[in-house]
Amino acid sequence: MKTSAKKRTMRALGLAAILILGLFATAQAKVDGLYNGANPTFNLTAATGYIVGGDGAVLHIWGLSPQGGPVQYPAPTLIIPQGSTVTVNLTNQLAEPVSLVFPGQTNVQATGGIEGLVTREAVPGGTVTYTFTAATPGTFMYQSGSNMALQIEMGLAGAIIVRPAGFAIPGNMTAYGTADTAYDQEILYFQSEMDHRIHEKVDSGQASLVDLTTWFPYYWFYNGRNAPDVFSAAGVPWLPNQPYDCFPHLLPGQKMLLRIVGAGRDMHPFHHHGNSATLIAVDGQVLESTPGSNNPDLGEVLFTQPVLPGQTRDVIFSWNGNELGFDIYGHVATDPILEVEVFAAATLQDPLAETDTGVNVAAPSQGAFPKRRAFRAVLTSGLATDPAREVVVLRMDDPAQPNILTVVKRGQEGTTTPASWPANTSAVIGTYHGQIFAGPADNRFPVTLPDQKDLTMGAFYSGSPFLGAMGTLPPGEGGFNLNNGLAFMWHSHSEKELTNNNIFPGGAISIAIVEPFGTTIEQSAH
Amino acid sequence: MKIYVRIRRAPRPSRLVVAAVALVLLLAQGAWAISYDLTAGAFTKTMPGGQIVTMWGYKLTGTADPFTSPGPELTVPTGETTLTVNLTNALPAGPAHSPTLHDTSIVIPGLIATGQAPVYQTIGAIPKNRMTSFDRVATPGGGAVTYTFQNVRPGSYLYMSGSNPALQVEMGLYGPAKRLAAPGQAYAGVAFDTEATLILGEIDPAMHAAVAGGTYGTPVYPSAFDHHPKFFLVNGEPFTSTRAPVFVGAANQTVLLRILNAGLQIHVPATTGAYMTVVGEDSYEKDHPRRQLALMLAPQKRLDVTMTVPDGKTLIYDRTLDVVNANIAGPGGMMVFLQSGAAPIPTCRGDLNQNGQVDASDLQIFLDSPEFGRSNCTVSAPCATDYNGDGRVNMRDLRLINSWVGTCPAPAAAVVEPAASSGAPALSRGGKPPLNGDFDGNGSVDHKDLRLMLDAVDDPACAAGDCAADLNGDGKIDTADLALFKAAMLASGKKGKK
Numbered sequence A: 001m002k003t004s005a006k007k008r009t010m011r012a013l014g015l016a017a018i019l020i021l022g023l024f025a026t027a028q029a030k031v032d033g034l035y036n037g038a039n040p041t042f043n044l045t046a047a048t049g050y051i052v053g054g055d056g057a058v059l060h061i062w063g064l065s066p067q068g069g070p071v072q073y074p075a076p077t078l079i080i081p082q083g084s085t086v087t088v089n090l091t092n093q094l095a096e097p098v099s100l101v102f103p104g105q106t107n108v109q110a111t112g113g114i115e116g117l118v119t120r121e122a123v124p125g126g127t128v129t130y131t132f133t134a135a136t137p138g139t140f141m142y143q144s145g146s147n148m149a150l151q152i153e154m155g156l157a158g159a160i161i162v163r164p165a166g167f168a169i170p171g172n173m174t175a176y177g178t179a180d181t182a183y184d185q186e187i188l189y190f191q192s193e194m195d196h197r198i199h200e201k202v203d204s205g206q207a208s209l210v211d212l213t214t215w216f217p218y219y220w221f222y223n224g225r226n227a228p229d230v231f232s233a234a235g236v237p238w239l240p241n242q243p244y245d246c247f248p249h250l251l252p253g254q255k256m257l258l259r260i261v262g263a264g265r266d267m268h269p270f271h272h273h274g275n276s277a278t279l280i281a282v283d284g285q286v287l288e289s290t291p292g293s294n295n296p297d298l299g300e301v302l303f304t305q306p307v308l309p310g311q312t313r314d315v316i317f318s319w320n321g322n323e324l325g326f327d328i329y330g331h332v333a334t335d336p337i338l339e340v341e342v343f344a345a346a347t348l349q350d351p352l353a354e355t356d357t358g359v360n361v362a363a364p365s366q367g368a369f370p371k372r373r374a375f376r377a378v379l380t381s382g383l384a385t386d387p388a389r390e391v392v393v394l395r396m397d398d399p400a401q402p403n404i405l406t407v408v409k410r411g412q413e414g415t416t417t418p419a420s421w422p423a424n425t426s427a428v429i430g431t432y433h434g435q436i437f438a439g440p441a442d443n444r445f446p447v448t449l450p451d452q453k454d455l456t457m458g459a460f461y462s463g464s465p466f467l468g469a470m471g472t473l474p475p476g477e478g479g480f481n482l483n484n485g486l487a488f489m490w491h492s493h494s495e496k497e498l499t500n501n502n503i504f505p506g507g508a509i510s511i512a513i514v515e516p517f518g519t520t521i522e523q524s525a526h
Numbered sequence B: 001m002k003i004y005v006r007i008r009r010a011p012r013p014s015r016l017v018v019a020a021v022a023l024v025l026l027l028a029q030g031a032w033a034i035s036y037d038l039t040a041g042a043f044t045k046t047m048p049g050g051q052i053v054t055m056w057g058y059k060l061t062g063t064a065d066p067f068t069s070p071g072p073e074l075t076v077p078t079g080e081t082t083l084t085v086n087l088t089n090a091l092p093a094g095p096a097h098s099p100t101l102h103d104t105s106i107v108i109p110g111l112i113a114t115g116q117a118p119v120y121q122t123i124g125a126i127p128k129n130r131m132t133s134f135d136r137v138a139t140p141g142g143g144a145v146t147y148t149f150q151n152v153r154p155g156s157y158l159y160m161s162g163s164n165p166a167l168q169v170e171m172g173l174y175g176p177a178k179r180l181a182a183p184g185q186a187y188a189g190v191a192f193d194t195e196a197t198l199i200l201g202e203i204d205p206a207m208h209a210a211v212a213g214g215t216y217g218t219p220v221y222p223s224a225f226d227h228h229p230k231f232f233l234v235n236g237e238p239f240t241s242t243r244a245p246v247f248v249g250a251a252n253q254t255v256l257l258r259i260l261n262a263g264l265q266i267h268v269p270a271t272t273g274a275y276m277t278v279v280g281e282d283s284y285e286k287d288h289p290r291r292q293l294a295l296m297l298a299p300q301k302r303l304d305v306t307m308t309v310p311d312g313k314t315l316i317y318d319r320t321l322d323v324v325n326a327n328i329a330g331p332g333g334m335m336v337f338l339q340s341g342a343a344p345i346p347t348c349r350g351d352l353n354q355n356g357q358v359d360a361s362d363l364q365i366f367l368d369s370p371e372f373g374r375s376n377c378t379v380s381a382p383c384a385t386d387y388n389g390d391g392r393v394n395m396r397d398l399r400l401i402n403s404w405v406g407t408c409p410a411p412a413a414a415v416v417e418p419a420a421s422s423g424a425p426a427l428s429r430g431g432k433p434p435l436n437g438d439f440d441g442n443g444s445v446d447h448k449d450l451r452l453m454l455d456a457v458d459d460p461a462c463a464a465g466d467c468a469a470d471l472n473g474d475g476k477i478d479t480a481d482l483a484l485f486k487a488a489m490l491a492s493g494k495k496g497k498k
């Protein structure tokens, strides 16, 4: 379960924060779990244990422990190569019969144990064996099939990730084996809740007093932890029964696969700030018009994911800052334009004449530009590295004529009458590249940051609007954002769930960090 | 009674048209409508744990059928597009503080009744003109209204009360309706082999008690705002260990499931195994059916789902985990098994846990079953434990299963009711005070006394009032006496231990 050695990208100020906050300086986007190769056997034991809430509360749980390991909340994530025949031996150290079901898996067989309501069960002290074929790739769940209302609440549920054939880290990271399901980073969001009053009764031998119809949760978990514990690294020794973290990191322009699992009883509106994202699969089934193609051409672009109980969702998120309105990368106009900085581009249909008040762009990219609003663009010879470029502000006034972009402003000072267009101008690129956010040298975008005395700092604030740059911070501020990335809260929009037993902040909060280029991000081991 | 009527000629259906005539009419071309006569009324239901709740439901008017919730399924034939419902209100009168509370109506979300006319009333602590019914109301005591729904598309529908619906639908006034695109097709080209309807519902017994006691709408139970359900139903029943599976025919066929939510909460029908394919939603076909393991089913939502059901049992359950019965430990609530393969035949009659013989645990299951106490078993809504087939599950059936303990009677064999032990001296009151359960006078109240008590069920002496087994002396031996007996048996056991 122990993760490999942490790659630490610390800076002097960050180190102080680490010592105070007990935070490992890692940049990670990975899914931890049990990996036993092809055709694996997992030996799991159902047992009682205790976890720690985000408020320090000690909470009684029923979980599964991998062979020789501590009992886990949630149950271990099983990482399985596609096509495997999987064997799960479940040993029961609880006081009531327990079983497991594997929705979405094929050819599930149960042997041993006793016959239960839904599947064969292990009696206290006994063992039951399940086999199934992990026939198709995707994100799935496994959970108790016995006394479900109580046992799933107590913690008997976990995620299953089936890797597609040919999967490799790095080199061939896809969710479903196809180009449009490829990703650069991945993260698990296993969502659950807890009514601790039930757990207290069970812990004190009063399970018979539990009335599950009065269930009312007080704790909300991502990967078995409440905020702020989600930010501590996976496998930290002070959370022995909650080995998984939830702290996604990605670089600008990268694709991040979110594997979201609704393991609790309530629907949670999961909101990934920063950008909308594409839902490519539900319950391990790609949203496809051609059955079996695993090509997510019916994917849905959503800003909030309604995560149903019992549902899994695979979502691809990306962020690149290309339409922020300023250059978050801190470039100057003559720097090379990066692909992620471009929100639209097209070649010109005709050469520009000095008297032109608009540019005429060629098909097929003409519709890619924003409609009916001014945007910043550069006119170049078509080479992104060509320093001979003109900064303009354009607007598509009539979406029915997407080839005509009216020139609203020209030139560094915003005049509309420069001496001449740059030589060999042949392309227009929509970008905020080189647009300075603030500073005395540039009065086109006059922003002065408020005085520090007027600010409340967040643990993720770098003090600078630029990616990778650190501003001046009061002592002790920042610290959770060691590489000065951009932080977005990814959270439940049932806002009361952002609490630990009625105390804000906590619960279903996580932070995604867009790290500056050059940051090394640790990836899944398998 | 199900009848067909020619729209252009007869706005009111004739109750004399018989089914055979209707079939002929159905085959003829022309604008024909199907008509159903429904009566809304109250009944009682025994919940797991023994609690008896007042329910409201429907039956086909003029029949001897019991009221049920959900009500009878209304099928609009493939060739029809008009559905007429003649509603009669046989509910008890509303309480004095809110006399229109039990006025009722029928609405079918997705369809509009011809001439729909909402009802407004000036009511409430702060008098305001409020809508109390989405359509014209039938008043208690036999009031009647006809609702005509035209342009019925293929799909699944939920009919329900449109009057004070937060109350009346929860009380049980809902049922399924459907129309096929063609025989064996849910929508054009969406084929299936067999179909089943699963309607979800909830019961808050406190709300039902308030309605029965006339205190709904008072500080005792002000409104559905206080709704906290304790029982979660599929097709009107919570799951218990004796719940019969829904038989869906041979294995690996395509089963069409019509899943409707008549409850007040979101539920998530889910499977633990095979995928469900959502082919329709709210009576509209899906362009791109999705294969899912869990379905979002908001209140009033209607989903059409196809599923290949493998041999044996397949669980459909609510993944919001409303799969308990009140505070009773263990599985219950919103769960049902689909069963495919050969129709299930129990090995022995009365072997409720199917362990090969009738024993004490089967007696316990019998007594705990929500069927115990039912008096409205019919062919369409049968009771598995109505052993003597009299439409009731009562002390007589208990006596039967009790007499089978230790044996394995063939399910097909004729049921012979044990003769009453008429005149059994130990059971005569003979002017003496009741024996409080120790009928054989051996000093303890035990299973031997239960046998004597059950044997006295048909004893004429009991009807005459001279019967020690009639512990409460009301002239019959019933569940009330059984409850007294149980208490006496428990007390006797405690004494014995001292």
Ligand SMILES: [Cu+2]
Pocket (backbone or CB within 6 Å): A271, A273, A491, A493
């Ligand atoms: Cu948000």
